[in-house]
Amino acid sequence: MAGSGKFFVGGNWKCNGTKESISKLVSDLNSAKLEPDVDVVVAPPFVYIDMVKNSLTDRIDISAQNSWIGKGGAFTGEISVEQLNDIGCKWVILGHSERRHVIGEDDQFIGKKAAYALSQGVKVIACIGELLQEREAGKTFDVCFQQMKAFADAVPSWDDVVVAYEPVWAIGTGKVATPLQAQEVHVAVRDWLKKNVSPEVASKTRIIYGGILFLTKTLSIC
Numbered sequence: 001m002a003g004s005g006k007f008f009v010g011g012n013w014k015c016n017g018t019k020e021s022i023s024k025l026v027s028d029l030n031s032a033k034l035e036p037d038v039d040v041v042v043a044p045p046f047v048y049i050d051m052v053k054n055s056l057t058d059r060i061d062i063s064a065q066n067s068w069i070g071k072g073g074a075f076t077g078e079i080s081v082e083q084l085n086d087i088g089c090k091w092v093i094l095g096h097s098e099r100r101h102v103i104g105e106d107d108q109f110i111g112k113k114a115a116y117a118l119s120q121g122v123k124v125i126a127c128i129g130e131l132l133q134e135r136e137a138g139k140t141f142d143v144c145f146q147q148m149k150a151f152a153d154a155v156p157s158w159d160d161v162v163v164a165y166e167p168v169w170a171i172g173t174g175k176v177a178t179p180l181q182a183q184e185v186h187v188a189v190r191d192w193l194k195k196n197v198s199p200e201v202a203s204k205t206r207i208i209y210g211g212i213l214f215l216t217k218t219l220s221i222c
């Protein structure tokens with residue numbers, strides 16, 4: 001949960017799935033009981049977005065996993081925000097660690113993508129998070145703040161942004177973050193927003209966690 005809004009749960013399907021496995025997943029999601037105070041969003045691979053959109057309950061929104069930095073055109077292999085709008089895709093994940101560290105996208109490029117998506121009415125799941133060596137070097141906050149700054153420098157408004165703290169070392173590695181580790185970054189990021197954007201944005205922006213989390217009994221992340 002975060003700020004004053006509804007809870008937010010997202011599923012990033014990454015570069016996984018086939019027509020068969022995705023149909024099964026959609027049918028499971030369609031029969032799931034979802035609490036009314038939770039926004040639920042799934043991010044299928046681009047090629048399956050239309051199929052998912054046409055078969056998934058309207059209760060669940062669709063997100064893309066990336067979008068181009070500006071208006072579409074001669075950009076081989078890219079997907080434009082205009083195209084996302086055209087197929088009814090309301091969200092886009094930007095700054096995911098796999099785009100940053102595998103594909104090599106930098107902070108400013110990601111910030112500009114976020115600004116463009118928002119300018120076209122597509123909401124942004126803005127991912128931040130440190131590498132293991134950055135955490136071990138005591139640079140977790142510096143890295144997250146620098147990534148936050150690149151978003152803040154580019155976006156005119158945070159109204160349609162959800163921040164996702166996804167420590168890279170807890171993604172697909174088998175290593176788990178504790179609720180305390182997630183919570184302390186969430187608190188620091190909210191404080192950063194308060195000092196560098198505004199108290200209002202700090203209190204209303206939803207900050208979520210992504211990656212594996214070690215859960216014992218109850219968890220309250222704000």
Ligand SMILES: O=C(CO)COP(=O)(O)O
Nearest residue numbers: 012170171172210211212
């Ligand atoms: O990257 C993630 C969410 O965007 C989470 O990844 P894993 O589920 O592989 O840990």
